[in-house]
Amino acid sequence: MSGSIAHYDVAYIGQALKENELSQVTLPASSLTECRGEIGNFTLSYQAEEELDQIQTSNVVINLPHQEELPVEGCLSLTGVGDEFLAEADGDKPLIIIQDYQELSAAALSQRGLKLALQAKSEDPAREVYYFYQAMRFMDDNDELYEEARRQEVIFLKHDLGELEISQDGEVFYSREDIELNLSGKLVVAPELKPAAEVERLARIFNITRGPEGYLQVDNVYLQPTLSGKRGLYVLGGARGPNALTYQQEEREYTLQEIKRNLIGVEELDEEERSVDDQKCVVCYTCYRVCPHGAIQRDEELNSMQIMPLACQSCNLCISRCPMGAITRSGEIEEQPQSDRQVIICENSAALAREKADSDPMAGLEVTEVPCVSTVKKEHIYQRLAGSEGDLLILGCISEACKHLTGHDRCEQVVSSAKSDLEKLDLDPERVNYQRLSPRMAADLSAYLADWKGEVLQ
């Protein structure tokens, strides 16, 4: 380890962005071994030649290229053909460009394809250029390129499932309605984009959730365009998602603006304090594993988990899942309400939908607003049921609009387990209900609550 640790404004994992105002360092993804700390003061450990070294940084950007897979072995990739390609000896053969062969290609690939088609026509207007596509995707000047290509007599052919086939030796068979084509020539295919190499390891190092396709950004409105679930960590390119190529410039500008804003100062997101009792904590890492914001690490001196206050986004999921009840928050109320019609609502969805409704759909109900429904502990559910003869309704968020990413799923798991246990004891599981909403669903909320109140009253 080096004696003093250098501190940078931003550390790039992968490729750096062009920016002169920020102090920056670039580390290869494969060298990174550990990340500790939070926004403003991350410490990254990495393998430097023969020894481990460390740097400190206020922000981290993971910017790695997509991995590419060609849908047919041996053909040329749209991203891999250079200027010399069209000038090659067999320039008299038709040029065949294919996008969306097995999955839809990103708009940036459409742009490359269109530019290649136009370049071919400009070098040799007589050359036949075929362009197969399922859906032309537009960004920047793609629409103008497309119009120009049509004027230059590029032959655009739309294909759908099963209508286009590329053989092992590069021949193209196309059959649609009354058109049947069997083509051979210079074949260039849009590659399928896959998550960057190393993202699985990076997700572990930064303790962030990966989406179902493996990218480091999950499909969630709160994370657009380049935020990860962890404050101060941004994801670009093949780390972010399949469409990251489309708005590259805008996303880079956004990321740099965010970083500069962070450097002015970062505040805690909540006034409540959350703390871990180091005498109760058994270092099981459950809080670390469930935290959707990578806001927990082990305090090496105390050998206890600790919540990083700037990284914490106040969902309370760690509190409700700690097996030892070792995590508490300053505003926690132990006494549970005891009315017959109780509703627990998320402040990010049902609470907003409630405000938008014409008349208060929750009038007459005992409402508890929580930062995330993952705040709800199993014992809260039983205590509320014990305190009344009535029902309990919990209103969480839809997946893509859950500010705490996995919070709604975690709550649903708890509710489902509680209902199952109630049933096993011949207690009525229907006294507990769970429903998901987005903030826009004011009408749905009113309708659902009207039904629910009706059922409860019966």
Place this chain on the structure above:
Amino acid sequence: MIVGKLKDVAEIKDMLPEDLESLFIIGCGTCVSVSLAGGEREAKSLRDLLELYFRSQGRDVKVNTATIKRQCDDEFIDSEELAISEHDVVLSLACGVGVQHLGIKHPGKMILPGVNTTFYGRNSDVGEWEEMCLGCGDCILDDFAGVCPVARCSKSLINGPCGGSQDGKCEVDDEIDCGWDLIYNRAKEIGQLDRLLSYEGPKDWSTYRDGGVRSHKNPEFFSE
């Protein structure tokens, strides 16, 4: 680590005496807390659920909880001696060791198990554990590229896989990895395939259950 699983709540309910007046649920703050089966969270949830149940039955049963660091050591359970004596029945959420240790320390008290002790395992994902060790008393991991044929082959075979191994899966259940597939692949990875070629004689099971109930002493604590 010892891995446990909270018993089905209906089974817990059925094991409680019909004339029960007070129940003391004791969580254990080590292995079963880490395996999310019997720590304070489970103890408190179970308390509240059973209270709800007793109320629905019109029964007035007092249910209390405490969670102590380890139920398998005297020093930790001493602090709960008074509370234990004040309740009819203790429901221990420790592994089988803790339940019995409480019984040894409180011979006159009914101590019931709330957790099934499942195996010695590792955490393989959030809320997920896998068996790794059988506690056979004679570790042979060095001969098998660090993958235990005793614990991770469903048949504990030590001279290669059975005929039921297919595509890396076990014939007992295709959710189970074939232990011998794991052994082979890891031995190949670390260049030790040749070690698998030697014939292993019958394993001496006297260090396991076949030798009877086991105990051992650390000689540094005893004089001859």
